[in-house]
Each structure stands twice: as structure tokens, then as C-alpha cells.
Amino acid sequence: MINRTIIRLKIIQLMYAYYQNGGKNIETAEKELLFSLSKAYDLYNYMLLLIVSVARYASEQADHKEKMNQIAHIEEPVNRRFAENQFAFQLANNKQLLEYVDNKKKSWNNDLDYIKKLYEDIVASEIYQEYMAMEDVTYADDREVWRKIYKNIVMKDERIDGILEDQSLYWNDDRGIVDTFILKTIKRFEPENGDDQELVPEYKDIEDRDFATRLFRRTIMNDEYYRSLIGRCVKNYEFNRLAYMDVVIMQTAIAEMLSFPLVPISVTINEYVEIAKWYSTPKSAGYVNGIIDAVAKMLKKENKLSKN
Secondary structure, eight states, X not given: OOOHHHHHHHHHHHHHHHHHTTOOOHHHHHHHHHHHHHHHHHHHHHHHHHHHHHHHHHHHHHHHHHHHHHHTTOOSOOOOTTTTOHHHHHHHTOHHHHHHHHHHOOOSGGGHHHHHHHHHHHHHSHHHHHHHHOSOOOHHHHHHHHHHHXXXXXXXXXHHXXXXXXXXXXXXXXXXXXXXXXXXXXXXXXXXGGGGOOXXXXXXXXXXXXXXXXXXXXXXXXXXXXXXXXXXXXXXXXGGGSOHHHHHHHHHHHHHHHHOTTSOHHHHHHHXXXXXXXXXXXXXXXXXXXXXXXXXXXHHHTTOOOOO
């Protein structure tokens, strides 16, 4: 789940903080990077648990309604379709998720008021009404209704922001990317996999973890050289007038170009231009794009940049 897009974002965030704090021990900074990446994976599991918590609340509500009907001698059966959703049941029994819960001791038990409100929003939605009105449902229908709920209700719910901030200072920054992996996870579930359905791993492979630590170290250890390259390509603008975040973004981009020959230059440029759109000034994306491209061309001309 922790892909290179997340890694680049985290490095930029921590690089900016590193310099703003006057620079600190590089080993300490690297540990902070790896910790912040691990928190992104914690959020992934925590948001999967949200689905489980809502499903359990739905089951409790169905049980309660059945009891009330018995007391009132109402013979009309309670529609337990959502309460017995096959996808949610499979997720609740997923071995990897249960292991996470056991290790981290995480749950939504302290936010049951929010679970109740979210459930009420779901029940009031057209997505829920259409699902409950279907004549018959398959596992695919059960999975799809949760994909729609997550995409159209959970992802747009700003009430979660305060809950996540109380859990971790990193989580609100991570939420957008993590949400895309939740949707991918839902789509990957298959009934025949049962409790052994694989969730997204923390790292795709050891190379991505190495990418994180190597890029972080190279960016710091060679910062004067990278900034000198930026200075050579700045036209009609004083280097010290550049937005500081832009300098950090460009410095990291140059480190990546020089340190990872298998990553195409166009990929590196595009990734950091997108980061500039998110984290810097309105004009930064175009400026960062121009400078990084100019540095790449200059290094290639000087035979200092080789790409396989």
C-alpha cells in the first residue's frame, strides 16, 4: 500500500520540517520517515475497521427491531440484508485484519456516536434504498454496495477528520491516498478466498522501502549540490526569492533523477509537479516543472545523468 507516491509525499513533508527545525540527526529523521509511513498503513487498516464497525451496528439495529416487533406482536419480518452483507462479514473475519486489531488494539469503540450517525446517513441514502429494494442480491451486489457507500458517503464525510486527528497527526494528510487503496481492496475481495483474502501489503516489495530511505538520505546529504544545480537554471529570478517548499520539492526531484536510473525522467517530473500543486503556491507547479526539466537537460548534456 505504501507506494512511491506516498513515499515522495512523506519525504517532502519531513524534508521541509527538517530544514525548518534547523536540521537534526539524519538517523532520527529517517526513523521519523519510516514511522510516518507505518502510520499510513495503520490508517488503511483503521478505515477497513470502520466498515466492520458499521456492519456490526447494522446487525445490532436489526436485532433490536426484531425484539421490538416481538413485543408489539408484529409479524412482518425484518429485512436483514444490509446487516448480513456477505462482503462485510468476510472482512470482519479477515485473518490479516484480525491480526492487526490484536497487535494494535485499535477499534472504533470510542466513537460509537459517529458510527450511529454514519449508519443513519447510509440508511437515508439512495444507494442503501436501491440495494434494500433489490429482489435478490449476490456477493457481487454486497461488495458493490459497500464500494459505493465508501466512495460516495465515507470519503466525503468531513466529520471523520476530527476523529483521525485525535488518533494521529499524520492521518488527515494520508487520508486521500489511503481511501483509494480501500476502494481497490473492496474490489479485490472474492468469496472463495474466505478469511484468507489478502489485504494490500504494507510495502509492495523491499525495493520500495529501500527507495524511501535512499532517496531521503541522498536528498539531505547532497543538498548543496542539488541546490547549486537549481541556481544554475533559475532565470531572471534570485534563488533566495524562491518559495522554500519549491526548493525542497526540486531538490528531492533532482536527488531521485540522479539516484534511480530505472525511474524515467518524465515520471519523476510529473510526480513532483503534482506535489507542488498540493503543497506550494498556485504558480509553483509550472515553475517547478520548468526548473526540473532544465536541470535534467543540463545534466544530460554534461553526461551526468544516465537513464536505462
